[in-house]
Amino acid sequence: xxADLHSGMNTGPETNMPALSIKxxxxxxxxxxxxxxxxxxxxxxxxxxxxxxxxxAGKTTLISIVCGLARASVGRVLADGFDVxxxxxxxxxxxxxxxxxxxTETFETVMATMRFSRGLFGRSxxxxxxxxxxxxxxLWDKRDNKILTLSGGMKRRVMIAKALTHxxxxxxxxxxxxxxxxxxxxxxxxMVRRLRETGVTIVLTTHYIEEAEEMADRIGIxxxxxxxxxxxxxxxxxxxGTSEMRIVLRQALAAIPAELLSWELSLGPDGRELIYAYDAxxxxxxxxxxxxxxxxxxxxxxxxxxxxxxxxxxxVNLVNAA
Amino acid sequence: xxxxxxxxxxxxxxHRAWRTRLQSIVSPxxxxxxxxxxxxxxxxxxxxxxxxxSYAAFIVPGLVMLSLLTQSIxxxxxxxxxxxxxxxxxxxxxxxxxxxxxxxxxxxxxxSKAIILGVIILLTAKLFVDYHIMHxxxxxxxxxxxxxxxxxxGFIIGIWADSFEKLNMVPLLIVTPLTFxxxxxxxxxxxxxxxxxxxxxxxxAYLVSGFxxxxxxxxxxxxxxxxxxxxxxxxxCLGTIQWMFHTGYRLRR
Ligand SMILES: Nc1ncnc2c1ncn2[C@@H]1O[C@H](COP(=O)(O)OP(=O)(O)OP(=O)(O)O)[C@@H](O)[C@H]1O
Ligand SMILES: [Mg+2]
Numbered sequence: 001x002x003a004d005l006h007s008g009m010n011t012g013p014e015t016n017m018p019a020l021s022i023k024x025x026x027x028x029x030x031x032x033x034x035x036x037x038x039x040x041x042x043x044x045x046x047x048x049x050x051x052x053x054x055x056x057a058g059k060t061t062l063i064s065i066v067c068g069l070a071r072a073s074v075g076r077v078l079a080d081g082f083d084v085x086x087x088x089x090x091x092x093x094x095x096x097x098x099x100x101x102x103x104t105e106t107f108e109t110v111m112a113t114m115r116f117s118r119g120l121f122g123r124s125x126x127x128x129x130x131x132x133x134x135x136x137x138x139l140w141d142k143r144d145n146k147i148l149t150l151s152g153g154m155k156r157r158v159m160i161a162k163a164l165t166h167x168x169x170x171x172x173x174x175x176x177x178x179x180x181x182x183x184x185x186x187x188x189x190x191m192v193r194r195l196r197e198t199g200v201t202i203v204l205t206t207h208y209i210e211e212a213e214e215m216a217d218r219i220g221i222x223x224x225x226x227x228x229x230x231x232x233x234x235x236x237x238x239x240x241g242t243s244e245m246r247i248v249l250r251q252a253l254a255a256i257p258a259e260l261l262s263w264e265l266s267l268g269p270d271g272r273e274l275i276y277a278y279d280a281x282x283x284x285x286x287x288x289x290x291x292x293x294x295x296x297x298x299x300x301x302x303x304x305x306x307x308x309x310x311x312x313x314x315x316v317n318l319v320n321a322a
Numbered sequence: 323x324x325x326x327x328x329x330x331x332x333x334x335x336x337h338r339a340w341r342t343r344l345q346s347i348v349s350p351x352x353x354x355x356x357x358x359x360x361x362x363x364x365x366x367x368x369x370x371x372x373x374x375x376s377y378a379a380f381i382v383p384g385l386v387m388l389s390l391l392t393q394s395i396x397x398x399x400x401x402x403x404x405x406x407x408x409x410x411x412x413x414x415x416x417x418x419x420x421x422x423x424x425x426x427x428x429x430x431x432x433x434s435k436a437i438i439l440g441v442i443i444l445l446t447a448k449l450f451v452d453y454h455i456m457h458x459x460x461x462x463x464x465x466x467x468x469x470x471x472x473x474x475x476g477f478i479i480g481i482w483a484d485s486f487e488k489l490n491m492v493p494l495l496i497v498t499p500l501t502f503x504x505x506x507x508x509x510x511x512x513x514x515x516x517x518x519x520x521x522x523x524x525x526x527a528y529l530v531s532g533f534x535x536x537x538x539x540x541x542x543x544x545x546x547x548x549x550x551x552x553x554x555x556x557x558x559c560l561g562t563i564q565w566m567f568h569t570g571y572r573l574r575r
Contacts, residue, residue, distance in 0.1 A: 070574055122327055162413070
């Protein structure tokens with residue numbers, strides 16, 4: 001490891017150097033299409049980062065550039081401090097990739113491709129580790145099966161297993177749960193969290209927004225090649241999310257009573273619901289006063305529910321606004 | 323040097339061949355036997371020997387070369403084309419391996435397979451003709467050099483090809499004619515002057531000639547020239563492969 005690798009940080013590798021540092025990446029394909037423009041992003045060690053964006057946003061392109069499958073037109077990427085183009089061997093040793101497209105050997109057994117992957121990354125054989133990975137992914141029983149005979153979801157898990165064989169420090173999961181059933185998806189989330197506990201940095205893309213909501217520490221939203229927003233998940237949900245209370249009445253109203261006008265309520269479709277949007281983080285939400293006022297004017301309340309907007313709603317709003 | 327990666331690729335490829343060992347051995351053995359029956363026994367018996375060697379024995383080195391070339395090229399081309407085609411190449415391309423290591427794995431495996439087959443064909447030939455090898459060490463050297471060089475050529479073809487048609491086209495349209503024109507079945511001296519000069523542009527001619535020299539101590543072309551030309555061709559292939567990986571040609575987006 002030479003000193004210039006950490007240029008700009010004179011404190012050495014043990015400090016909080018980002019696990020992944022993407023600096024001003026742009027990518028124009030030979031067809032002339034610009035898939036990424038000026039993406040800059042730092043990801044901290046041990047973080048779970050979810051990259052969200054509609055189809056064609058540039059997620060896979062960005063991951064491909066980091067992993068050496070595509071070349072950036074402009075900009076550079078440091079993985080654990082190593083420039084992925086100048087020091088590809090050092091960088092790649094640290095990176096594990098589960099690509100979006102299912103691509104597996106057909107006639108080999110699960111175990112054989114696992115051993116191949118570990119060897120390819122220059123690691124000495126470690127049967128115990130391979131067993132643990134396969135058990136974690138509920139593939140142990142299939143270890144001697146030819147991959148040809150596995151279902152689509154199992155093949156996807158084989159690809160994840162292969163990416164883990166060389167014990168990467170940074171793991172890219174490009175839609176790891178596409179085509180995976182609910183139960184196994186939960187297993188996979190558990191596995192990802194366990195990996196994080198061992199210090200692995202995880203970057204994942206997904207179209208299941210609840211998955212990002214469930215797993216990610218931070219979220220990046222990318223649209224048409226531009227990184228629109230990077231934010232801690234909790235902060236994002238607070239900042240951009242809204243809370244809503246619906247008060248279900250026993251009988252329909254024709255209009256909102258004058259006594260309630262100061263709350264800026266809206267009336268539900270059949271006149272039986274009063275809808276109050278509020279800021280859940282605010283000191284004074286106004287809920288108490290509203291309920292007291294409703295009671296005072298004698299409106300009969302049947303039911304009441306509150307909800308916070310989901311990440312999915314936030315995401316859709318953001319992408320549509322762009 | 324990431325020797326584990328080289329070994330991983332090498333044995334993975336060898337294992338793939340092992341699965342299909344029957345068809346990869348049986349068909350070349352059958353076609354070689356046919357060549358011996360037709361050219362060696364039937365036609366050859368009516369021909370006078372070339373440079374004092376019976377025609378059947380004369381064609382042994384050429385026949386071995388023919389299958390060595392075809393096998394090297396197709397093995398190596400398929401070996402790299404297939405992962406490209408099914409997408410599993412992503413793993414090799416994102417692994418900490420150098421071009422040299424990738425080459426040693428793929429080209430090493432392709433040449434090993436070709437050499438094994440070459441030896442099987444030599445043994446098959448023994449059933450039909452009684453030949454002897456005058457310079458066995460040189461014979462092995464030519465065998466190795468040819469297998470490696472043409473496996474590299476196959477590797478280039480496999481990277482270049484973006485369809486199965488192209489993959490099959492090159493061996494069919496280029497390699498087979500080159501082998502036939504390269505004097506596998508005749509001495510270059512037997513050609514009219516014009517074609518003799520054309521033949522000298524054919525890299526295969528140098529190989530066949532050198533290889534035959536290792537067997538019988540006689541050749542159409544000086545052995546050192548043969549060796550030199552083969553080495554030049556090998557370096558040309560190596561340079562092309564370096565360039566392909568450097569620029570990411572058909573490998574990186
Ligand atoms: N090899 C290529 N040549 C030209 N354009 C490409 C190439 N690969 C991708 N693109 C284009 O780049 C854009 C980004 O593609 P990318 O695969 O990165 O999107 P994505 O965010 O991963 O989408 P998805 O959610 O569908 O996987 C798309 O418009 C795509 O058509
Ligand atoms: Mg994608």
